[in-house]
Amino acid sequence: MSEDRQESASRQQINSELLLAALYSNKLEEFRAEFLDLHPYDQAEFFSKLVDEDRAKIYNFLSPEEMADLFENLEADEENFKDVLAQMNPNYAADMLSNMYADDAVDVLNELDKDQVASYLTIMNEEAAKEIKDLLHYEEYTAGSIMTTEFIAISANQTVRSAMYILKKEAPRAETIYYIFVVDEEKRLAGVISLRDLIVADDETMIGEVMNDRVVSVSVGEDQEEVARMMRDYNFLALPVVDFQNHLLGIITVDDIMDVMEEEASDDYSKLAGIADLDTIDRNPFTAAKKRLPWLIILLFLGMFSASLIGRFEETLDKVAILAIFIPLIAGMAGNTGTQALAVAVRGIATGDLEKENKWSIILREAGTGLITGAVCGILVAAVVYFWKGEFFLGLLVGISIFITLIIATLAGSLVPLLMHRLKVDPAVASGPFITTINDIISILIYFGMAKIFMRFLI
Amino acid sequence: MSEDRQESASRQQINSELLLAALYSNKLEEFRAEFLDLHPYDQAEFFSKLVDEDRAKIYNFLSPEEMADLFENLEADEENFKDVLAQMNPNYAADMLSNMYADDAVDVLNELDKDQVASYLTIMNEEAAKEIKDLLHYEEYTAGSIMTTEFIAISANQTVRSAMYILKKEAPRAETIYYIFVVDEEKRLAGVISLRDLIVADDETMIGEVMNDRVVSVSVGEDQEEVARMMRDYNFLALPVVDFQNHLLGIITVDDIMDVMEEEASDDYSKLAGIADLDTIDRNPFTAAKKRLPWLIILLFLGMFSASLIGRFEETLDKVAILAIFIPLIAGMAGNTGTQALAVAVRGIATGDLEKENKWSIILREAGTGLITGAVCGILVAAVVYFWKGEFFLGLLVGISIFITLIIATLAGSLVPLLMHRLKVDPAVASGPFITTINDIISILIYFGMAKIFMRFLI
Incomplete structure (x- = not known):
């Protein structure tokens, strides 16, 4: 980590001691001379680290116009805009909002309650308020929601x-x-x-x-x-x-x-990992656990379902306990290959590359890919089991199961997101852990189904 | 998919029929009038779809300067620069490279063999060749490798x-x-x-x-x-x-x-999914399989290792076959929680947010998160097993195993990437499937270890 810190010395240097000293001793001119010379991003970084009393001083030291530049660079995931605005005199806040670029002001207002927005809009500069009102209508994640009206x-x-x-x-x-x-x-x-x-x-x-x-x-x-x-x-x-x-x-x-x-990158990534919103770093374990638990609990119940499936084969297991040894291997391989296919499909949809292609050629290609990876892994595993355990039929069973599992898991991994995209559902919602768990279940059914067929060779 | 196609009608319209007709009937002026009016990105899109003979015509129709604009917009993942350059007259190609922005020309030359680069550089415009030579030295993925020298x-x-x-x-x-x-x-x-x-x-x-x-x-x-x-x-x-x-x-x-x-986003994403390179869409299943197999085979052997671990507990399994039922559940939960923790850590390193934090506070937080999620999931699963199977001790065993597993898997998921970052290895290399499989193994050891302790209550 020291490496990065040293390298980023080429970023602007914030002379925090000087700024803080000027702030505490109320040296207005000295503070302004140094502070306004900083890039607004660095002004925001400095501001972000201050406690509330010091921030109150900043509002006295800076004009609403100057504060607007800083505020445009505050990060929504690190600051609660609602709280920060509440610290300001309402007229000062409204003045600041009027001076922000309309799209940035909209981002701030979107974090507030409806009646708060209305009250700021009434005391704001009329022209700015009109521009902002126009922008507030657009739906999130559309071009309208991120555009600005301040063009030439x-x-x-x-x-x-x-x-x-x-x-x-x-x-x-x-x-x-x-x-x-x-x-x-x-x-x-x-x-x-x-x-x-x-x-x-x-x-x-x-x-x-x-x-x-x-x-x-x-x-x-x-x-x-x-x-x-x-x-x-x-x-x-x-x-x-x-x-x-x-x-x-x-x-x-x-x-x-x-x-x-x-x-968008963060969003796709977090969905592949099955976690709610990676944008913010959680300062305490409770908020972190809150984000991770929903998926974990869903997966827990899916897992219980797969456990109950294996339970149906209890008799088989009782007879050939050695079968249990390969359960994690087969389920794991199904999960891995499904995640790969999922990632390819989600990424292809995100970059638009898959749009250009015929859906049948995608399905055929994925089936082919599953066939090849399934054959290679199936033969490998059959050989290893045979040489390791000296059991030909057990090797054959595990190999064939891996072969079939990989074909189906690859297809599932790619078809589910494609189908969701068709149905206009965000394909990344078919997140990694979900596909993995579905594939776990499929693989177990295949494995025990095959085991029943092979039973008389195994005992 | 139709939705996107329709919406993107606002992109520039390429009049392909007109362009192709002009190209086939050698109507130079007509072709140039329409073609040069297009944005270079669309010129490149049109060019990308042509067969080799038609491309040869394009080289006759366009000057090296005009071709340079087009070439800057060709996508490295869709075109093989080596093949495209080979189709051109070497002097034309060298002229074109001289007219490209130096950083883009470097991107093209980096795809060629060393002696090819040298021969192009000798016949190129001297000034451009010097600029390019200077840039060719810089290591990949550094600022030097993506900068251009054409500034004011x-x-x-x-x-x-x-x-x-x-x-x-x-x-x-x-x-x-x-x-x-x-x-x-x-x-x-x-x-x-x-x-x-x-x-x-x-x-x-x-x-x-x-x-x-x-x-x-x-x-x-x-x-x-x-x-x-x-x-x-x-x-x-x-x-x-x-x-x-x-x-x-x-x-x-x-x-x-x-x-x-x-x-970079694509890179992190593909590593989480355990797949070599998502940038290009593979047109046939063999190249697709080639990218996916390396990870699958590594994971296959890791999986065999976990199978051999369970093999050591064969005796336990023989006595209590029902234990096998919960293997995928416990391994799956370990994998899921590990992937979540991994994603948080990799993303935190990528955005630089984790740099600002003390490493002990990260570890403590992750341990705390594991403790909370482990406790919640452990209690849930114990309750479900108890009410479903009516087995108190089996529920207790599975619950405690999940509890311990989630704590350790969460820690592993976050510590491995942090450690790798410390050792200046790209933390995303500790990819999703790798962490998942490691955690599978840990979870199995915990589960069977606990089962041995509980044994006398289970039979």
Whole structure:
């Protein structure tokens, strides 16, 4: 760990001692000179570590505008926005919210109770309140929910010079000035021009001549995961969001998309592990246990069910106790191969690669993969059991069971998420432990079913 | 799947019929007019679907500069760069490589054999060849390996006007013009100014006055994952890369970081599932099986080992066959809880959250979590067995075994990755199936160990 700490020395250095000393001794000017020189992310990091009394001082030391920059960088998973806002004077909080980018303000307000939101909106700057209200309507995880309305839009019938003039004027409010969007009289998206192209273009050229009119956009109800894919495919810094009539509603910037990517990756990962929400580090074992127990208890009951299945073969087991030896092996292999197939399918759906493919070719391929891995593992295990225990039929039984189990478990691992995707259920919900336990049960049925057939050779 | 296809209609529309018709009938101008109007990503998508003969035509229709734009957007996991380059005339290929951004050209060259690289470098544009040679040295997964040398650097002792002049001149070559880096006479990084600030600044102001001199940078050997974290934390569009004496060597842009994030997420995910490399979709079952078999075979032998462990308890099993019923349940619970703890630890290391914490507090927390989940599941299972089978001691045995197993499995799941991180091994290598199988073995030892103690109550 020391390695990382040393390397990240290239991050900005926060002079915490100096800042704290200035804070405690009420040296306003000294504190502000040092603090405002920091990147807002580092300001937020410093703020996050303070106790409530010290935070109260910060509110006195910083204007609502300055606090807005800091607040945009506070992490939702480390701070309870509700509590932090409650510490502030309501007018100060409302002023701060007005000064935040609308999409960030919406993220904060989404954490509050409805009546709190309403009361902040009434005392806020009217224009900002309107922008925020518009954004609050959109459903979570859609393009609308992560877009901002602070973009620069111009008309095609103006010169590059006049566009630059607008741009300089609107720069302080806009979330990005590196893409300028061109709209027609009805506010429909007509084109886009990057600041890069604007700068190298001749001052008197008309925007219509230099803009790109084949503009890529997303519809407001689009899933945020698809937005992230498009941003990554096209290497955009911002994407315009439109309604079904192509009216420009907002833009999504790349920094928000990085957060989406992190969130989605974390989400898929936690579902594969069968755990509720990995985003936050739990400071105490009770909250950690609370997140893990739901899955564990579901799996416990599924496990009891598989135990009762084996119970039906008690007679078989009584006769050939040695059969029990291979139960964990077969169940384990079923779980492993199912998890692999599941991961391939979930990932393929997430990256969109599987969309391009015919579903029968996917099924055939997975069946083929199961056949090959099943054959290799089945032969291997049969040989090992034969040479180790000297029992030919036992080896054959375990080998054939592994062979059949691997084919079915591979198919189950890939078909379940594909089916869920079809039914518009998030495929990652078919999480790792769930598939594993289902496959455990299937494998036990196969193993004991085969054992009954082989019985007379085994005793 | 239809849902996604429809929604993504907002992506650029590729008029494939028109393009193919123009290609087949050798209508050069018609093809170029339509094709060059596409975003390079879509050009690459179209190109990817062509057979070799059609690709040969494309090389005739496009200049090496135009081909370079397309090639930068080809996906390494879908195309074999070696084969594609081999189809081109070597001079055309070298010209194209010269025209690519250096970091993208390096990505392509890294896929080739050493002597091929050398021969391309000799026939390439000299300046481009030098830039590429410099970049080829850096180790994979470091900041150096993903940076580009095409940045804009200016001096603090010039006016905003002259900086804008340099910027317009260098814009066609630079990978980004939205950040301009300020260096001193020895090329040491002294500051940064965004184009946004440059544009709103007065023309006669000196750069030294408006630049930000607390510039965040990464060292050239930094892990790309940490670079991605910094980019995300600070919302930068580009990060400067420096050597240990703070000389500016290159920059990393946000589009490359999105690829890194995707790659790292995919990597962690595939390791949790115990599968070699999820990045590519395998078109046939043999390549798919080849990726899955290594882990499956390792796990098979680990499983055989656990089978031999149970074998040692054959006598116990002979006496109390009913014990076998609960083997999959106990092994399964050990695997599940271990995977959960593993996922929390790996994710905590990846996001850097665990770095901030004392290792003893992590261990204590995980032990506590195991204790709580173990107690809950243990009591539950004991109760169910008692009411279902009416066997008090069997229930007690299974309950106590689950209790102890969950504590140890939780600790193992979190300690193994932490230990690996300490030893500077990628913690995700302690993949899901590995931890699961280790925990299977531990759980069986605990279960049969306890069974021996309980034996006289069970028969």
